[in-house]
Amino acid sequence: MSHSTVPRSSTEAETPEKTPTASGDATGFREKPPAGKLSLRHRFRRDRVLVLMTLPAVLLVLVFNYLPILGNVVAFQDYDPYISDNGIVSILNSPFVGLENFQRIFEDSAFWNAVENTLVLFFVQLLLFFPIPILLALLINSVVRPRVRAVAQAVLYLPHFFSWVLVIAVFQQMFGGAGMLSQLLRQNGYDGIDIMTNPDTFPFLLTAQSVWKDAGWGIIVFLAALASVSPDLYEAAAMDGAGRRRRMWHVTLPALRPVIALLLVLRVGDALTVGFEQILLQRDAVGPGAGEVLDTFVWWNGVRNQDFGYAAAAGLIKGVVSIGLVLAANKVAHLMGEQGVYKK
């Protein structure tokens, strides 16, 4: 290492070890890189270990996040998975068909059904899920006894760490045809009901599962925002005669506004992704009429029916629209004076 111990910060700039320039001035400052003073070769020698450290992660991202982008060419092909076991060989040997797959998709009523289900689910979840963590956070925040608070938080956070398989299994044991609810109804002389296979209530079932699993976890960001409010503000408001409710309206809620805006932006940008694993696990129970969303449409046509070109085309439409939504949601956030996901 000794040959490359070039200091990276000001405190070390004076060390008598090898410094790249004799002047002993700001050379090697990391915080304020002296433009042009340190040659690329020296910076490479100084930082190559750091760059090497990032290499495994960068490789994984390049292979599994960037490389597959190229695979979207199958959306423009009549892809034949039986040409070879190797997908790349199959891609190279499959004929291009232009926009035929997209044409077929736009004429496919199953696709439009999936679009409709996706949007319905997005709005139901937005209306019924989104406010709950905020209310829960306000509730927890008003609990002043530290131990009560810690216990409540431990319980509320717990389901977030359960797998979707487990959450759905729990719901099935409670609300399925042989579940707790049906059991209680039957014991009291009523007919049992099976909520798990009812297509009409499926959006609400999904939302209830999401609330059970993740509403507790969702309070963390709001609790942090609430904790950052200075008690002086509350005191000043109280001095000016503001009661509990007005302090909530004029101090607490403004503190939550940026967080709410950010989460809304993220949610809208991600509108077309409505819980892939959760829905795929229950798609067969309620049938595709109610249980098919865009992601499961892609899965069904590609993985199940081996119609890869068609499925990839549907996935590509979703991906492109999603990027548009992310950018648009950010634009709106900026216009409203909030920061959004990235800065202007």
Added chain:
Amino acid sequence: MTVVIGKPADEPRPWAAPPRPAWEEEPSRAGLAGKAIALTLACLAILIPLWIVVVTSLSSRKTIDEVGGLVLVPKGITFIAYRELLSGGQVTRAAIISILVTLVGTLFSMAVSVLCAYGLSRSGSLGHRWILMTLLATMFFSAGLIPTYLLVQSLGLTDSYLALILPSAISVFNILVLRGFFMEISQELIDSARIDGAGDLRILWQIVMPLSRAVLAVITLFYAVGYWSAWFNASLYLNDQDMMPLQNVMIQLVQKQEAPVGLGQDIKTGQLSGLAVQMAVMVMALLPVAVLSPFVQKHFKKGMLTGAVKG
């Protein structure tokens, strides 16, 4: 509230309420009761289903038949369902597979993420801005299910446990959280280690990581829970039923109501209840998570809030 005279002021009394500031109104009785009821209901909504699952898994076939299914009040405890499931066979194998994939995967993910986070945490280092951008961009797009599937297949990962680890090995979000913490560590400390002759790897191992135990614990838990809960990649890339992890076996047993391989006869005729078996598998899936997460709980906030991404 009574004031106990003579009690040292700094003695921790975690169940008691801290003193109320002078400007705050006394809470109304109805308000307090409402809050208590709401909080209790929220907690019970989570705990009661879990209680039923655990109690039913510990009940004998006789008890389960008597109450007509799920057991709310335990009548005697038996471990027969667990004994049968863990005495070799499908579920035992699936549990071992899940544990191994989780251990190896978490170790791999943590190693890659910690190295990357440290490599990006010294501001002004060569190329860190480009590398950061490369990672950040992946949070805004997804290549799609089909291209990813074809790629994993082309890499020859089908029917290999690597397919359960590599494609989802790192989360850029987790790397950003780690990086945020590494950046907080004082530059003077790192500089003095460097003067003493420590290289970057040694600084990371002996100085940065010991100072970041809390956030390391949180991120380790996040990764471990991710591997433990995963089932989709296994359903996509594994064809051999004997290779399936616990979650996939749970789908078969609970959702599709199949009997575990080899235990079907016992459930039909013997002491074993099919329902208790289902519940026992569910308990096996939730137990590690339920035991571990409360230990890390007080650090969750650190793991959730990255703050702004600094250059």
